[in-house]
Amino acid sequence: MKFVAVIRQVPDGESRLRIQGGRVDLSGATLILDQMDEYAVEEALRLKEKHGGEAIVVGFGPERTEEALRTALAMGMDRGVHVVHEGFADPVAVAEALAPVLKEEAPTLVLTGGQQADWDSQALGAALAEALGVPVVAWTTALELEGETARAKHDLDEGAEWVRVRLPAVFTTQQGLNEPRYPTLPGIMKAKKKEIRKVEAHLSPRVVLLSEEIQEKARLGKILDGKDPVAAVEELVRLLHEEAKVL
Amino acid sequence: MILVVLDHDGNRLKKASLEALTRARRLGEAFGERVAGVLLAEEKAPLEEARRYVETLYTAVLGPYTAERWAAGILEAAKGGAKAILAPSSRQSRAYLGRVAYALKAGLLEDTLDSWPEGGEVHATRYAYLNRVTQRVKAALPVVLTVKPNTTPLAEPLGGEAEVVPLAVPEVPTVEVLERLQEQRKGVSLTEADIVVTGGRGMGSAEAFRLVEELAALLGGAVGATRAVVDAGWRPYAEQVGQTGKTVQPSLYLALGVSGAVQHLAGMNKSKYIVAVNKDPEAPIFKHADYGIVGDVHQILPALIQAVKKLKD
Ligand SMILES: Cc1cc2nc3c(=O)[nH]c(=O)nc-3n(C[C@H](O)[C@H](O)[C@H](O)COP(=O)(O)OP(=O)(O)OC[C@H]3O[C@@H](n4cnc5c(N)ncnc54)[C@H](O)[C@@H]3O)c2cc1C
Numbered sequence: 001m002k003f004v005a006v007i008r009q010v011p012d013g014e015s016r017l018r019i020q021g022g023r024v025d026l027s028g029a030t031l032i033l034d035q036m037d038e039y040a041v042e043e044a045l046r047l048k049e050k051h052g053g054e055a056i057v058v059g060f061g062p063e064r065t066e067e068a069l070r071t072a073l074a075m076g077m078d079r080g081v082h083v084v085h086e087g088f089a090d091p092v093a094v095a096e097a098l099a100p101v102l103k104e105e106a107p108t109l110v111l112t113g114g115q116q117a118d119w120d121s122q123a124l125g126a127a128l129a130e131a132l133g134v135p136v137v138a139w140t141t142a143l144e145l146e147g148e149t150a151r152a153k154h155d156l157d158e159g160a161e162w163v164r165v166r167l168p169a170v171f172t173t174q175q176g177l178n179e180p181r182y183p184t185l186p187g188i189m190k191a192k193k194k195e196i197r198k199v200e201a202h203l204s205p206r207v208v209l210l211s212e213e214i215q216e217k218a219r220l221g222k223i224l225d226g227k228d229p230v231a232a233v234e235e236l237v238r239l240l241h242e243e244a245k246v247l
Numbered sequence: 248m249i250l251v252v253l254d255h256d257g258n259r260l261k262k263a264s265l266e267a268l269t270r271a272r273r274l275g276e277a278f279g280e281r282v283a284g285v286l287l288a289e290e291k292a293p294l295e296e297a298r299r300y301v302e303t304l305y306t307a308v309l310g311p312y313t314a315e316r317w318a319a320g321i322l323e324a325a326k327g328g329a330k331a332i333l334a335p336s337s338r339q340s341r342a343y344l345g346r347v348a349y350a351l352k353a354g355l356l357e358d359t360l361d362s363w364p365e366g367g368e369v370h371a372t373r374y375a376y377l378n379r380v381t382q383r384v385k386a387a388l389p390v391v392l393t394v395k396p397n398t399t400p401l402a403e404p405l406g407g408e409a410e411v412v413p414l415a416v417p418e419v420p421t422v423e424v425l426e427r428l429q430e431q432r433k434g435v436s437l438t439e440a441d442i443v444v445t446g447g448r449g450m451g452s453a454e455a456f457r458l459v460e461e462l463a464a465l466l467g468g469a470v471g472a473t474r475a476v477v478d479a480g481w482r483p484y485a486e487q488v489g490q491t492g493k494t495v496q497p498s499l500y501l502a503l504g505v506s507g508a509v510q511h512l513a514g515m516n517k518s519k520y521i522v523a524v525n526k527d528p529e530a531p532i533f534k535h536a537d538y539g540i541v542g543d544v545h546q547i548l549p550a551l552i553q554a555v556k557k558l559k560d
Pocket of ligand 1: 035036175446448449475476489491492504506509510524526527543544545
């Protein structure tokens with residue numbers, strides 16, 4: 001069996017973003033393996049531990065993405081494929097670039113994060129599934145293999161459901177699916193020697209990024225002391241009514 | 248043709264569908280294309296209501312929702328030559344439209360705040376980087392676009408009744424739905440609400456949410472929850488606000504006993520006014536708040552309910 005996790009490298013949500021020439025400049029940001037993709041890596045590892053086979057991490061992005069691939073390898077993935085591409089790409093284009101690699105690997109199943117922490121796209125899993133001609137289970141919170149099929153629980157906009165799906169299929173991950181492990185020191189040492197195959201991305205972007213700007217709304221920061229709850233609340237309601245005019 | 252996916256709850260069109268229609272009509276006028284609707288249903292759809300908003304209405308009853316069935320239905324409707332496909336943004340729409348966009352090799356513009364025709368292409372604004380950055384993007388036709396709820400005026404009915412065109416949707420390989428875990432949601436929908444009252448782990452128990460519900464009802468708003476609360480089983484997942492939950496942008500967002508983790512902020516940091524109640528003056532949420540009270544939510548919340556009642560009288 002072959003389990004593939006598709007990952008990207010993104011800025012840590014806590015890091016400061018800057019804008020340089022109308023684009024987000026990540027030079028000062030801490031870059032990490034997307035936390036949503038971490039669930040995908042962890043799940044691939046668990047499936048391999050339980051059912052045997054191979055766990056492969058496929059990364060999309062610029063040269064630096066190799067760091068995120070190494071993190072996944074240090075967590076325990078067997079080998080990596082890096083589809084190298086500089087700059088922004090829409091989910092259809094990313095899926096197009098990843099499809100040949102995935103078709104060649106012919107995995108039992110493919111996992112990727114439910115949402116990207118940089119481009120805020122939720123569509124990569126679905127686009128990949130379409131590219132491979134297989135079903136997608138979005139926002140998966142439980143997954144079990146049963147022979148040629150998988151049983152999975154996943155979130156809908158309202159509620160959730162259990163589904164059964166014939167494999168191969170694509171699953172996008174959601175918080176709750178698992179607790180990702182930390183890379184161990186021996187894991188990090190081993191990861192250095194693991195193979196990462198580089199592939200040049202072939203894609204035709206359909207969405208052009210024109211500009212980016214940071215819109216941190218300036219907040220009023222009027223914080224009241226609640227030792228006297230009634231007085232504090234009356235002041236709050238007055239402010240919301242008279243100043244903000246939202247009540 | 249500009250095709251609009253008319254999302255509904257079985258009885259009524261969602262408000263967000265009327266927003267998508269407004270956006271679609273703008274593109275239709277600019278590109279000289281008629282606006283058609285596609286109404287897909289598990290069993291039941293608000294057919295008569297939908298007919299009043301478009302010139303042509305493609306319909307199909309498809310059984311349990313799956314991304315594949317919905318994508319197949321939309322692709323079938325799009326065969327009429329869709330130059331643009333619009334839908335309200337939801338996580339489900341982003342799943343089936345991800346398939347549709349790939350199948351049509353179309354540009355996919357997700358969760359757009361605004362969109363307009365320009366130079367024969369479609370331009371749009373959207374958030375990125377966990378809602379911290381606003382991007383401006385463009386794509387040539389054909390384009391697939393989702394409309395963030397609460398961003399756009401609602402379309403008015405056209406004053407006629409659309410011709411209904413039943414779709415012959417091919418069977419597609421898909422998942423088999425075994426069991427639907429429905430969540431009973433009361434009141435206004437979270438993404439459309441103008442006021443959201445969110446409780447965090449600081450609420451302490453599922454029972455304490457009775458007061459959160461009371462305040463939300465009093466304000467005509469919706470109840471939200473943090474992931475910590477959902478994981479504890481105090482509230483359903485449909486109420487989760489954040490990176491892996493819903494994104495909301497109400498006029499007023501109340502965060503009660505919420506610490507303000509980045510993943511939570513990602514779902515609400517664009518709210519017009521943010522109010523925080525937390526007993527810890529160092530809680531990160533206060534850095535993102537317009538108004539706040541440092542205090543015990545179990546004392547503040549009942550007092551707040553009383554004060555709002557007094558204001559309403
Ligand atoms: C990939 C990923 C995705 C995630 N997605 C989401 C998401 O979508 N939504 C989300 O919410 N989280 C998400 N999280 C989790 C997030 O990191 C936080 O763990 C979560 O938001 C914390 O919830 P909380 O603020 O309710 O709880 P806590 O962080 O435990 O905070 C509770 C707060 O309540 C205060 N408090 C306690 N008692 C009282 C009292 N009596 N009166 C007043 N205040 C009190 C405390 O001071 C504290 O600040 C995600 C995490 C990851 C890794």
